[in-house]
Ligand SMILES: O=P(O)(O)O[C@@H]1[C@H](O)[C@H](OP(=O)(O)O)[C@@H](O)[C@H](O)[C@H]1O
């Protein structure tokens with residue numbers, strides 16, 4: 001089962017090629033979550049690598065990749081939710097349920113889509129998941145009992161970055177010289193002089209020093225036990 005999937009970093013030069021090792025142990029999967037949360041691996045690339053395993057002819061490999069997907073959805077937050085809770089991905093899962101001859105694979109997919117629909121029940125932007133549950137029901141699939149505890153997702157993941165044409169703190173307009181920068185702790189957009197500090201953000205699973213704004217520096221950077 002030990003498969004190495006080399007996932008090439010995207011076009012940003014400092015994103016080194018990250019190796020996604022699909023090993024049959026949770027430690028490796030948790031480590032993969034950290035890579036995704038830390039921004040070492042683009043969620044899109046991680047998922048496209050994982051999807052290859054979803055279509056593996058060996059149902060055990062398919063099942064394991066569904067378990068990896070389940071842990072990524074629990075631990076990597078909106079970075080992964082935004083890629084999975086989409087029509088194309090949901091349609092792929094729908095097709096897998098229709099085409100798979102393996103009962104375990106089918107019921108794992110039904111279980112996951114149902115739990116995600118419940119977890120996203122108050123998030124209109126992910127309503128495609130509930131739509132997919134409805135379609136799968138209409139197709140005659142019977143869903144396993146929902147375990148609400150499965151719908152608990154790790155709360156602490158770094159926020160998405162907002163865009164803007166001026167610094168969130170000093171309101172200076174960005175230009176060719178006054179470049180845009182993002183604070184990894186609040187996701188807001190700043191000029192360099194308002195976000196010149198770097199710190200680790202353990203609560204978001206970010207172990208390397210990353211750029212934070214002055215406000216977040218006061219909050220997370222000052223104390224060494226942030
Ligand atoms: O310098 P640029 O070519 O504009 O690119 C900017 C840098 O990549 C910034 O990285 P940083 O936050 O680590 O500085 C990023 O936050 C901005 O969104 C990008 O626009």
Ligand SMILES: [Zn+2]
Pocket residue numbers: 167168169170171172190191192193194
């Ligand atoms: Zn500023």
Ligand SMILES: [Zn+2]
Pocket residue numbers: 183184185186187188212213214215216217
């Ligand atoms: Zn900030």
